Amino acid sequence: MNTLTLEVVGVDDRVPGIRTLSLARTDRGVLPSFTPGSHVVIQYAGGANAYSLTGETTAPREYVVSVLECPQGRGGSRWIHRDLTMGSLVVAHQPRSAFAPVQRATRHLLVAAGIGITPMVSHLRSARRWGRDVRLLYIHREGRGAYLDEIASLTDHASFFTDRTAFLTELNPTLASQPFGTHVYVCGPSQFIDDVVAAAADAGWPPSRIHVEHFGGDLAPGDPFEVQLSRSGDTFTVGSGVSLLESLTARGHTVSSLCHQGVCGECRVPVHSGVVLHRDLYLSADERADTMMACVSRGSGRLELDL
Template identity: 40%
Template sequence: MIGETLTLKVAAASAISPSLRHLRLVAADGGKLPPAAAGAHLQLVLKGATRTHRNAYSLISRPGARDAYEIIVRRVPSSRGGSAFIHEQIKVGDVLEAGWPGNLFAPVRTARRHLMIAGGIGITPFLSYLADFAFGGADYALHLCCREDEQHVFDPWLAGKSGVSVHWDADGRRLDIPALLAAQPVGTHLYVCGPAAMNDEVLELAAAAGWPASHVHCEHFGSALSGGEAFRAFLAKSGVEVSVGEDESLLEAIERIGVKAPCLCRGGACGVCVTPLLDGEADHRDHYLSAAERETGRLILPCVSRARSGRLVLDL
């Protein structure tokens, strides 16, 4: 079970509401997919006409499934275009590149109880949680806050599951979040996934109610992405200039043009690729350089770090 990228085929696609599209993806070669965990996401490479999007979507397939991955995508008018691409362009039979599943939102295994608060499409990671908790016999409660007309959209995944409450904006149907948070026993873990405003509200209320920070979890997709804005780098020793694309690392770009750069972990930890920075301002994303070293602005780890200004000059 070693690999980085998957080639997937769209096996089924359906609208489960006017703004929600469900996709079922299988391995394009008919083989088995790597199993994935509750809370895992899949990064899809969506090759549009003008640019390539790499968007991460929560897997809603049952944890451990190897026959197919399932996702639900909401069409977001303000999105970078990935959700629009999925809603408008993708059809059954299309082939997509994807990364192996990642997980930045796994349930905490030591929890005595799991309390989930979802806002609308934010329910997706919790659909896999429910299957996981059913296997382990964990104590849990799921509160879904959504529009009234969407209250039944997720029924196919919630059927037969206890501990699920649905709330919407009407008298008697709203979720009293402060009361819910105040009533939880010691050992409870809180997970929230929804619109940013709702996430922030729940996090603030939990802190005010004395929840230990380590028991409060919020899904952030942003940190799964390693790319950023495109920039240019001049390699002084080699005398060549390279353009670093949005979806590639500086190291990958250097390698692409055939300049040899030492590296080991490719994750910003080992420090092997540390390179003198002769000019330009770095956007440091490594775990290696000390604050003082960053301050001097003279070093960079090209495996993860990028340019803050438009052009870097490296001693390579």
Template identity: 35%
Template sequence: MNARESITVDVVAVEQLTPLIKRFTLALPDGAPLPSFSGGAHVLVSMQDGEQWHHNAYSLLSSPHDTRQYRIAVRREEASRGGSAFMHDKVAVGTRLAIGTPANLFELARDAKRHVFIAGGIGITPFLAQLAEHQPEDLELELHYAYRSPEHGAFVDELNAGPHAQRTQCYVDSEGQRLDLLKLFKNLPADAHVYVCGPQGLNDAVYANAALLGWPKAQLHSEQFAATDVAGNGFTVVLAKSGIELEVGEDETILKAIERAGVTVESLCREGVCGTCEVPILEGEADHRDQYLDDDEKAAQKTILLCVSRSLTPRLVIDL
């Protein structure tokens, strides 16, 4: 199977973990094993809401050693573009969904023995599968999990009862517990690899503190669970190969506008980090909002990532 294939699954369990987070258990209708995956992987969930489709990527948080079921967790977003609201309001036991085969953009560094996880809120999800995949005697895994208040600490009980409990530290903001990133980096051995998943502010803070100590960027890894801002002024996008012209709404991504027109574009992450939806720009200028292109590539205005970036010009022509 490849990442483009679609798998039909049934929702076999729904759990309300916190006021904002639900966990969904997915299985094949015939009960057969699902495709294998490794810790840090995600699946793209496609949801049909009337005539509208939503496509959201969610980390797999179940054990890679048991593929009879997949588990994902969805946080209800206040500024939901449709996907999280659909999952919370319209998905129940018995609902049938389409998912893509697992893709992993957040794997553990090969040959490294010390791995330090930093999670903020729902950013805990990719680390759950990574913890389940490895026993403490196999790798040194250390988790730092920050969340707003006790009622929002999803998975805390499971983490405290798991094999990595002794290497797990929680920080509850409402109780005045703050993660001191600079202190953390100062105490890490030089060969450790650090992984962060959470809001953009947390990701930026990890990289900023690491830079203060000259930490090698090659030993830093990040995954952002939601794009920071994909909204802006509306514009026209032209698909040069087909001649299709589309209006991209103020709170709509180019990718979603293209999918609304029935055109399929591969995008594994949909968050501007993997580069699979990169296409050449033929006319116009992009408002780059991705984490994939470097500064020189963005300045060159040669390509654009359709999942998060917008247009600086009223009309944008792309090679698609």
């Protein structure tokens, strides 16, 4: 897997609890371009995590990410907030995206909560560059909104909320009044995503026009599902709140892993048959046809794996 060694060339702590880093090559050369909605995986001691890229997408000199400090998390955000300073070096994987804007969309409706605004910033940049119709609804805690000034400079069609009731009052009629061919993109905490997706479904939106991006590790426990391994014949049940990766490891099967959050691509396993509920941030649509990420994705009913 291709990686980049990047230097911290900018640190912005103006929004409480959110640290924004600017990362550049040590020789200050051009970095790989990326699709709007892309993330970059940054490694830290014992793991890795994905952070949405918010800067320029084409031939950038810097990658910009914003990281919410999560004291009870796996440690990546604590490391970024407490240990990284100007001049620190980090190892990052090249950008990937499972949350790109659909070019044929009539309109792009962006709905974000908290740090879930980060992938939307590159969506807004793209929409402005290409003259696409875009709307944004953004709810955040008072004094904790990220990129507010930048959003205002990128679009005249953004609505900001610090009150849940006011947000929901705006959300439902907004979902109901979009022109045919609009696609909606949702990012934020799991419950927020579930609520917005449910509201969109109630308003008649087809699943093909609803796109979501979960935070790494911020996933519901999911329902139990059965697994059969085609090579060994081993059959078992993966319980709610237990990952396929954990179940495979407990039964003596060795699966390479790193991040445990569906962002690094290490724990990919081949799928022979069954319905997969993909919850990763790594695999492309084509790759999802016959593989899954064992650390976060689940089955619906019964899966047969080529293991």
